[in-house]
Amino acid sequence: MIDLKNLTIKKAHESIKNGDFTAVELTEAYLEVIKQKNSELNIYLEVFENDALKQAEEANQRFKDGTAVEMTGIPVALKDNILYEAHVASAGSKILENYIATYDSTVVKKLKTAGAVILGRTNMDEFAMGVSTENSAFGVTKNPHDTKRVPGGSSGGSTAAVAINSALVALGSDTGGSCRQPAAFCGVVGFKPTYGSISRHGLIAMGSSLDIIGPITNSVSDAEVLFNTIKGEDAMDSTSISQNTENKKQSSKMVIGIPREFLSIGVDERILSNFNESVSKLESMGYEIKDIKLPNVKYTVPVYYIISPAEVSSNLARFDGIKYGLHIDGGGNLLEDYLKSRGSGFGPEVKRRIILGTYVLSSGYHDAYYNKAMAVRELITEDYRKAFEEVDVILTPTTTGPAFKIGEKVNDPVKMYLEDIFTGPANIAGLPAISVPSGFVDEEGSKLPLGIQFIARHQREDMLFEIGKKFLNE
Amino acid sequence: MITREEIKNLASLARIEVTDLEAEKLTKEVLAILDYVDQIQEVTGVIENKVSEHRNVMRDDVVTNSSGLYTEKLLSNAPSREGNYLKVKKILG
Numbered sequence: 043m044i045d046l047k048n049l050t051i052k053k054a055h056e057s058i059k060n061g062d063f064t065a066v067e068l069t070e071a072y073l074e075v076i077k078q079k080n081s082e083l084n085i086y087l088e089v090f091e092n093d094a095l096k097q098a099e100e101a102n103q104r105f106k107d108g109t110a111v112e113m114t115g116i117p118v119a120l121k122d123n124i125l126y127e128a129h130v131a132s133a134g135s136k137i138l139e140n141y142i143a144t145y146d147s148t149v150v151k152k153l154k155t156a157g158a159v160i161l162g163r164t165n166m167d168e169f170a171m172g173v174s175t176e177n178s179a180f181g182v183t184k185n186p187h188d189t190k191r192v193p194g195g196s197s198g199g200s201t202a203a204v205a206i207n208s209a210l211v212a213l214g215s216d217t218g219g220s221c222r223q224p225a226a227f228c229g230v231v232g233f234k235p236t237y238g239s240i241s242r243h244g245l246i247a248m249g250s251s252l253d254i255i256g257p258i259t260n261s262v263s264d265a266e267v268l269f270n271t272i273k274g275e276d277a278m279d280s281t282s283i284s285q286n287t288e289n290k291k292q293s294s295k296m297v298i299g300i301p302r303e304f305l306s307i308g309v310d311e312r313i314l315s316n317f318n319e320s321v322s323k324l325e326s327m328g329y330e331i332k333d334i335k336l337p338n339v340k341y342t343v344p345v346y347y348i349i350s351p352a353e354v355s356s357n358l359a360r361f362d363g364i365k366y367g368l369h370i371d372g373g374g375n376l377l378e379d380y381l382k383s384r385g386s387g388f389g390p391e392v393k394r395r396i397i398l399g400t401y402v403l404s405s406g407y408h409d410a411y412y413n414k415a416m417a418v419r420e421l422i423t424e425d426y427r428k429a430f431e432e433v434d435v436i437l438t439p440t441t442t443g444p445a446f447k448i449g450e451k452v453n454d455p456v457k458m459y460l461e462d463i464f465t466g467p468a469n470i471a472g473l474p475a476i477s478v479p480s481g482f483v484d485e486e487g488s489k490l491p492l493g494i495q496f497i498a499r500h501q502r503e504d505m506l507f508e509i510g511k512k513f514l515n516e
Numbered sequence: 517m518i519t520r521e522e523i524k525n526l527a528s529l530a531r532i533e534v535t536d537l538e539a540e541k542l543t544k545e546v547l548a549i550l551d552y553v554d555q556i557q558e559v560t561g562v563i564e565n566k567v568s569e570h571r572n573v574m575r576d577d578v579v580t581n582s583s584g585l586y587t588e589k590l591l592s593n594a595p596s597r598e599g600n601y602l603k604v605k606k607i608l609g
Contacts, residue, residue: 141593142592142593144586144589144590144593145586145589277575280572280573280575281573338559341555341556341559343552344552344553344554344555344556345553345556347549347552347553348553348556355530359530359531362531363595364594364595364596364602364604365590365593365594365602366590366593366594366595367593367595368595369595369596374605375605375606375607376604376605376606376607377531379604379605380531381528381531381532381533382533384530384531384532384533385532385533385534386533388532390538393527393532393534393538393542394542394545394546394549396530396532397523397526397527397530397532397542397546398546398549398550400526400529400530401518401522401526401546401550404526404529410557411553414556414557414559415553415556417559418556418559421559455545455548455549456548456549456552459549459552
């Protein structure tokens, strides 16, 4: 039996190299967990068993050849919005239910080059719009810590997959917190890298100025290995950036900034006390703690829910029921086909955002909403720039509470949107951020995980890895 | 105040068919969301109109793949085709 619970990429690599187990045996072990638990939890929408085993055999060969790298033979789960050639990528939507990817996303290309094993595609909120996977067209994923609760979202399938060891690592995408919030709810590490550091080529677009692919793992070290495998400038994504544009000077002693004033908005008491314990722990580890002010960050959620629907409304215009995806015959003419295909292909949240986005971009409202939101976005970014003159990383809780119950918030979109309050700012400002597990709360007989979030300057992922590893004693 | 008729018009501009019931629900929800996001209006004073740091990244306008390389892959996803064409309904009368 392979001890999947305590496995890391590094340990798996060493074990395969030393002959403790083979890459095929490792993949089989994860496939077995999926078989046992997937029907109950609804984590994977599809398992690519045959292809995964083939990749594992190729990985074995690379270990024999001596061409194996760290990610060779490592079983990875993919969020359902990341293209993998000749496999379905549905983005959790009826409109793409039978869509077969015609090319590999850049991240999948890089995983293949490294010899990783792709286990399957994981459930998500439709087109990554949501914080609970309740917006998936294929049913909610259940939180492994309490099956009455949501796993968070939108990458809830990927975080639950890693939490129950049905994948060693996973990829998610993060537009307003979609890697970090579900990571906190599932008790794993969720990482959102600097905007542009990983190519978006082959990631089904939601909000193009906010989207980034991110690692979901059990340890910060694994997030670092996965990030290093998939990062980099890409000719297929003009917003991608190379890694060495910032001067990486490690400060001898990192200073942690805490926006106390911002934290006073509606945070669960237990979250706050867990957060304060984490702060004390970091203080006792020798970090200097400094109170900082981010006066405009409180406008993040309103700014986000103008900019992201605006980008959604234009990005999702491509789904017309003609080129690919669901087609519903509307009878009379082409327009009717569009109306019917999109009307039945999209779920309620996607429709809500497209309509909201169409409204904030329409003439007469464009200045008051979209342009104003873009101006406030600049102010928020400026708040961070100033704060980072005084501190190296900024610490907040990842969420305002532990995982909520399935159905608890579905009828109140604004309440649902407030889930992004601590995670959204990093997307608005393009900053790297990581959520790491920080403990548990007891609720109705379940132990529910909590997370804290570190945010760093652009391209200072190295600082997040350093402090994250120290915090988790890695 | 956004009305149900406006919601229906926006939906039709976005090429999404909505039922009366959906339009009713959407009106209430969009109103609540707009009411919430409206708080950004309280940000006043000089919001500097900064020149964006972003710049366009261009590539040479050249064909990078041989003709027909992706045709079959792409068309095999099409709901309706005729040969190497997408089949749609008549647009002009």
